[in-house]
Amino acid sequence: MSALPTPVQKNDPQLQQLVATIGNQFAVQGEFLCGDEVDSGHINSTYCGTFRQADGSLRRYVFQLINRNVFKDPYVVMHNVERVTRHINDKVLRVKKDLGGQTLNLFPARSGGAWVEDLVGGVWRCYNFIEGCVTYDVVENTRQAYQAARAFGSFQDLVSDLDVSSIRETIPDFHHTRKRFQRLLEVAAADPHGRLAAVRAEFDFVCQREDLTAVLLDGIAAGLLPLRVTHNDTKINNVMIDAATDEAVCVIDLDTVMPGLALYDFGDLVRSATSPAAEDERDLSKVQMQMPMFEALVAGYLDSASAFINDTEIEHLAFAGKLMTMEVGIRFLTDHIEGDVYFKTHRPNHNLDRCRTQLKLVERIEAHEAEMNAVVRKVYQTRR
Numbered sequence: 001m002s003a004l005p006t007p008v009q010k011n012d013p014q015l016q017q018l019v020a021t022i023g024n025q026f027a028v029q030g031e032f033l034c035g036d037e038v039d040s041g042h043i044n045s046t047y048c049g050t051f052r053q054a055d056g057s058l059r060r061y062v063f064q065l066i067n068r069n070v071f072k073d074p075y076v077v078m079h080n081v082e083r084v085t086r087h088i089n090d091k092v093l094r095v096k097k098d099l100g101g102q103t104l105n106l107f108p109a110r111s112g113g114a115w116v117e118d119l120v121g122g123v124w125r126c127y128n129f130i131e132g133c134v135t136y137d138v139v140e141n142t143r144q145a146y147q148a149a150r151a152f153g154s155f156q157d158l159v160s161d162l163d164v165s166s167i168r169e170t171i172p173d174f175h176h177t178r179k180r181f182q183r184l185l186e187v188a189a190a191d192p193h194g195r196l197a198a199v200r201a202e203f204d205f206v207c208q209r210e211d212l213t214a215v216l217l218d219g220i221a222a223g224l225l226p227l228r229v230t231h232n233d234t235k236i237n238n239v240m241i242d243a244a245t246d247e248a249v250c251v252i253d254l255d256t257v258m259p260g261l262a263l264y265d266f267g268d269l270v271r272s273a274t275s276p277a278a279e280d281e282r283d284l285s286k287v288q289m290q291m292p293m294f295e296a297l298v299a300g301y302l303d304s305a306s307a308f309i310n311d312t313e314i315e316h317l318a319f320a321g322k323l324m325t326m327e328v329g330i331r332f333l334t335d336h337i338e339g340d341v342y343f344k345t346h347r348p349n350h351n352l353d354r355c356r357t358q359l360k361l362v363e364r365i366e367a368h369e370a371e372m373n374a375v376v377r378k379v380y381q382t383r384r
Contacts, residue, residue, distance in 0.1 A: 015035060015036075015037060015047075016034060016035055018035065018047070019032070019034075019035025019036075019047050019048075019049045019063065020032045020035065020049070022047070022049075022063050022116070022124055022126075023035075023049045023051070023061065023063065023126075024110075025109055025110060025111070025116040025124070026061070026063075026107045026108070026109055026110065026116070026126040027107055027108050027109070027110055028049075028051060028059075028061050028107055028126065029051065029053060029054075029059065030051030030052050030053045030054070030059055031051060031052045032049060032050075032051055033050045033051060033052055033058070034049075034050050035047055035048065035049045035050070036048050038062070043067045043070050043071075043255070044064045044065060044066055044067050044255070045064065045065040045067070046062060046063070046064050046065075047062070047063045047064075048060055048061070048062055048063075048129060049061050049063060059129075060129035060131070061107065061126055061127070061128065061129055062126065062127040062128070062129050063124060063125070063126050064124065064125050064126075064127070065122050065123070065124050066078075066122075066123045066124075066125070066255070068121070068122075068123070071170060071255060073170070074115075074123040075123070076168045076170050077170050077255050078114055078115050078123065078125065079168060080167050080168060080170065080254070080257045080258070081106065081114075081125070081254045081255070081257065082106060082114045083162070083166055083167060084159055084162070084167070084229065084254055084257050085103070085104050085105065085106050085254070086106075087158070087159060087162045088103050088104075088155075088158045088159065089103055089105060091158055092158075103250050104127050104128065104130075104250060104252060104254070105127065105128045106125060106126065106127060107126040107127070107128070109126075130240050130249060130250070132242060132243050132244060133240040133241060133242055133243060133249055134240075134241050134243050135236075135237045135238075135239065135240060135241065135252075136236050136237060136239075136241065137236070137237050138236070139236050139272075139273040139293065142292050142293060142295075142296035143246065143296070144236060144241075145236075145273050145274075145293045145296035145297050145300065146296040146297070146299055146300035147239065147241060147246070147247060147248040147300060148234075148236045148239045148248065148269065148273060148297075148300065149266075149269055149273075149296070149297040149298070149299070149300030149301040149304075150248055150300035150301065150303055150304045151239045151248035151249075151250065151251050151300075151304075152231060152234050152239070152251060152265055152266070152269060152301065153300065153301040153302070153303065153304030153305035154248075154251075154304040154305075155231055155250075155251045156228060156229070156230065156231075156262055156265065156304075156305055156308070157304055157305055157307060157308060159228075159229040160228065160229075160307075160308040162229050164227050164228060164229055164259045165259075167229050167257065167258060167259055168258070169258050169259060170255070170256065170257075170258055171256065171258065174232060174256070174258065174260070175232070175260055175261070175264045175324075175327065176217070177212075177213040177214075177216070177217070177323060177326075177327045177330075178213045178214055178217055180213070180327055180330045180331060180334070181206070181210060181213045181330060183334055184203075184206065184330050184333060184334045184337075187334050187337050187338045188203060188337055191337065192337075192338060192339060193337070193338075193339045195336060195337050195339075196337055199333065199336065199337065199352060199355075202329075202333055202352075202355055202356065202359055203333065205359050205362075206326065206329065206330055206333065206359070209326060209362075212322070212323055212326060213323075213327075215316075215319065215323065216261060216263060216264075216316065216320070216323065219312060219316070220261070224310075224312040225261055225263065225312055225313065225316075226310070227259045227260065227261070228259070228260065228261065228262050229257060229258075229259065229260075230257070230258065230259070230260035230261065230262060230264055230265050231251060231254070231256065231257055231265050232256035232257065232258055232260060232264065232265065232268075233253055233255075233256045233268075234265045234266070234268045234269040234272070235268075235269075235272050236272070236273060238251055238252050238253045239251055239252075240252060261313075261320075262305070262309060262313055263313055263316055263317070263319075263320035263323075264320070264324065266297075266301055266317055266320050266321070267317075267319075267320030267321045267322075267323055267324030267325075268324045268328075269297055269301075269321075270294065270297060270318075270320065270321025270324070270325070270365075271321060271324050271325040271328060271358070271361065273293055273297060274289055274290050274293045274294050274297070274321070274361075275287050275288055275289065275290065275361050275364070276288060276290065277357060277361075278357075279354055279357060279358075280350060280353045280354045280357060281353070281357050282353055284356060284357065284360045287357055287360040287361050287364060288364060289361065289364040289365050289367070289368045289372075291368060291371060291372070291375070294318075294321075294368075294372055294375060295375050295379065298317065298375055298376055298379045298380075299379050301317075302379055302380060302383050303383065306380070306383050306384075314376060314380055315376075317376045318365075318369055318372035318373050318375075318376055319369075321365055321372070322362055322365045322366065322369065325358050325361050325362050325365065326358070326359070326362045328358050329354075329355050329358030329359045329362065331343075332351045332352070332354040332355035332358060333351070333352070333355040335351045336349070336351035336352045336355060
């Protein structure tokens with residue numbers, strides 16, 4: 001494959017050449033017409049190419065360059081993506097008998113395999129473009145919450161019979177909350193920038209809840225919580241929504257698919273969908289646990305996941321929301337004390353603002369936890 005030009009801006013000739021060149025490396029059909037850079041997402045570089053088919057119709061494909069700064073071994077990422085998409089598509093074909101099922105499909109490289117590598121080591125892949133769908137950055141209502149949860153539950157259901165040992169860990173200990181906590185203690189002890197004194201309240205808040213960090217890990221050790229193939233980035237903007245029916249079609253962004261707990265996925269969905277506040281909101285009075293949103297999440301998730309989820313997982317659905325929220329708060333606090341070395345910041349104390357928002361949501365969840373557990377029991381009983 002030839003070296004690829006660097007895109008400068010939309011509609012720039014270099015951008016058109018880039019998309020045409022990379023498109024030619026994959027087994028896509030038609031004559032290249034134009035390409036655009038896709039602005040969504042913060043990790044990989046994504047482009048859309050439009051091709052004219054022999055009958056005059058147009059078809060679009062998505063081309064992605066994997067970010068090697070984030071994913072140190074893109075070949076492991078592609079191994080997982082290839083395994084999961086093939087498994088899902090085989091199952092959709094068997095069950096729905098539909099060659100055009102609305103799922104992500106990896107298009108093979110003309111040279112064979114599921115990706116191509118350019119002369120500078122960039123790893124590229126090609127997906128089908130799912131027409132007629134939209135994504136949302138924020139959950140706006142209970143219908144969207146239901147659809148997002150149903151989509152991630154459906155994803156877990158589709159891969160529930162996939163051998164978890166065939167999926168590799170791309171980010172070691174990604175949701176090992178105990179190790180996240182230990183890392184916070186190490187960074188706080190070193191206090192490299194003298195920031196600990198100003199965040200003592202947040203640090204103490206986390207330390208007072210140290211016991212929470214081992215609950216799910218103990219469940220794994222006791223054999224009560226099985227390792228499953230999980231998505232690990234369950235935000236609503238990773239759900240494709242049919243624009244006409246407003247129903248979830250499939251989940252996208254499979255780079256963080258790894259062995260994990262179903263509770264990690266549901267818990268992070270609770271974290272990201274139940275509060276109306278932005279992740280870095282400074283006015284903490286805006287951080288709320290919206291019970292109608294939580295009930296919609298539980299209903300959507302159990303409508304698609306109840307066939308495989310076990311009783312221990314059911315019992316910990318509300319807890320998972322609290323734990324995943326605290327884990328993200330720990331990560332933000334650790335990064336703030338360490339000097340903002342991991343998460344991008346756009347203002348002073350940005351990671352601290354993010355941390356405070358997460359910890360406030362933990363507090364809100366604790367205030368509603370009994371009610372949340374009652375909701376889980378009620379919804380689960382109606383679906384048994």
